[in-house]
Amino acid sequence: xxxxxxxxxxxxxxxxxxxxxxxxxxxxxxxxxxxxxxxxxxxxxxxxxxxxxxxxxxxxxxxxxxxxxxxxxxxxxxxxxxxxxxxxxxxxxxxxxxxxxxxxxxxxxxxxxxxxxxxxxxxxxxxxxxxxxxxxxxxxxxxxxxxxxxxxxxxxxxxxxxxxxxxxxxxxxxxxxxxx
Numbered sequence: 001x002x003x004x005x006x007x008x009x010x011x012x013x014x015x016x017x018x019x020x021x022x023x024x025x026x027x028x029x030x031x032x033x034x035x036x037x038x039x040x041x042x043x044x045x046x047x048x049x050x051x052x053x054x055x056x057x058x059x060x061x062x063x064x065x066x067x068x069x070x071x072x073x074x075x076x077x078x079x080x081x082x083x084x085x086x087x088x089x090x091x092x093x094x095x096x097x098x099x100x101x102x103x104x105x106x107x108x109x110x111x112x113x114x115x116x117x118x119x120x121x122x123x124x125x126x127x128x129x130x131x132x133x134x135x136x137x138x139x140x141x142x143x144x145x146x147x148x149x150x151x152x153x154x155x156x157x158x159x160x161x162x163x164x165x166x167x168x169x170x171x172x173x174x175x176x177x178x179x180x
Contacts, residue, residue: 003032004040011044019046020054027058027165030135034059034165039172048173056165063140063157070144078147114142123148127156131164 007026011019023046027037034055041051113133118126123143130139136157143153 003029004036007032007037007040008044011040011046019044020050023051023054024058024061027055028062030137033131033135033137034161035131035168038165038169042169042172042176048169048176052165052169055169056161059136059161059165060158063136063161064154066137067140067144067150067153067157070141071150074145074147111142114139118143118146123152123156124159127153127160128163131160136161 007022011022014022019041023037023041023044026032026040027034029037032040034052037055037058038048038052041054042048044051046054114126117129117133121129126139126143127136130136140153140157144150
C-alpha cells in the first residue's frame with residue numbers, strides 16, 4: 001500500500017471531525033502537498049472547500065517551519081563565517097577554508113535546475129512555477145538558504161499553495177460532482 005492509499009484509508013476510517021486533520025497532515029508531506037491532500041480529502045468524501053483549506057493549512061505550516069529553520073541555519077552559518085579571521089602565515093595572509101562542500105550527483109542537479117529558474121523568474125516565478133518541478137518544501141528551503149527574506153518567501157509560497165490547491169480542488173471536486 002502506498003502513502004496516498006494510506007491517507008485515503010485513514011480519512012475513510014476516522015470520524016468526520018478528524019478527517020480535515022488527516023488531510024492537513026497529508027498536505028505537509030512533500031510530493032503529496034496541498035494539491036494531493038485536497039484530492040485525497042475530496043475523494044474521501046470531505047466537502048471540497050473543507051478539504052482544500054485543510055490541505056493548504058497543512059502544506060503552508062510545514063513550508064513555514066522549513067523556511068524559518070533554513071533561514072536560521074543560514075544566518076548561523078553566515079555569522080560563523082564572518083567571525084572567522086584571516087590567519088597570518090609567515091608574513092603573508094591566507095584565509096581559513098570556507099568549509100563548503102562541493103555538491104555532486106542528484107542534489108547538485110536539482111540545485112542547478114533551481115538556480116536557473118531563480119535567475120530567470122525570481123522569487124514569484126520560482127514559487128508559482130516551482131510545484132511543476134519540485135515540491136514547495138524544497139523550493140522554499142532553497143530560497144531561504146539563498147538568503148531571500150523569510151516574509152517574501154512565505155507570501156509567495158502562500159500564493160502558490162493557495163493557487164495550485166484551489167485549481168486542483170476545483171478540478172477534482174467537479175469530476176466527483178459530475179460522476180455522482
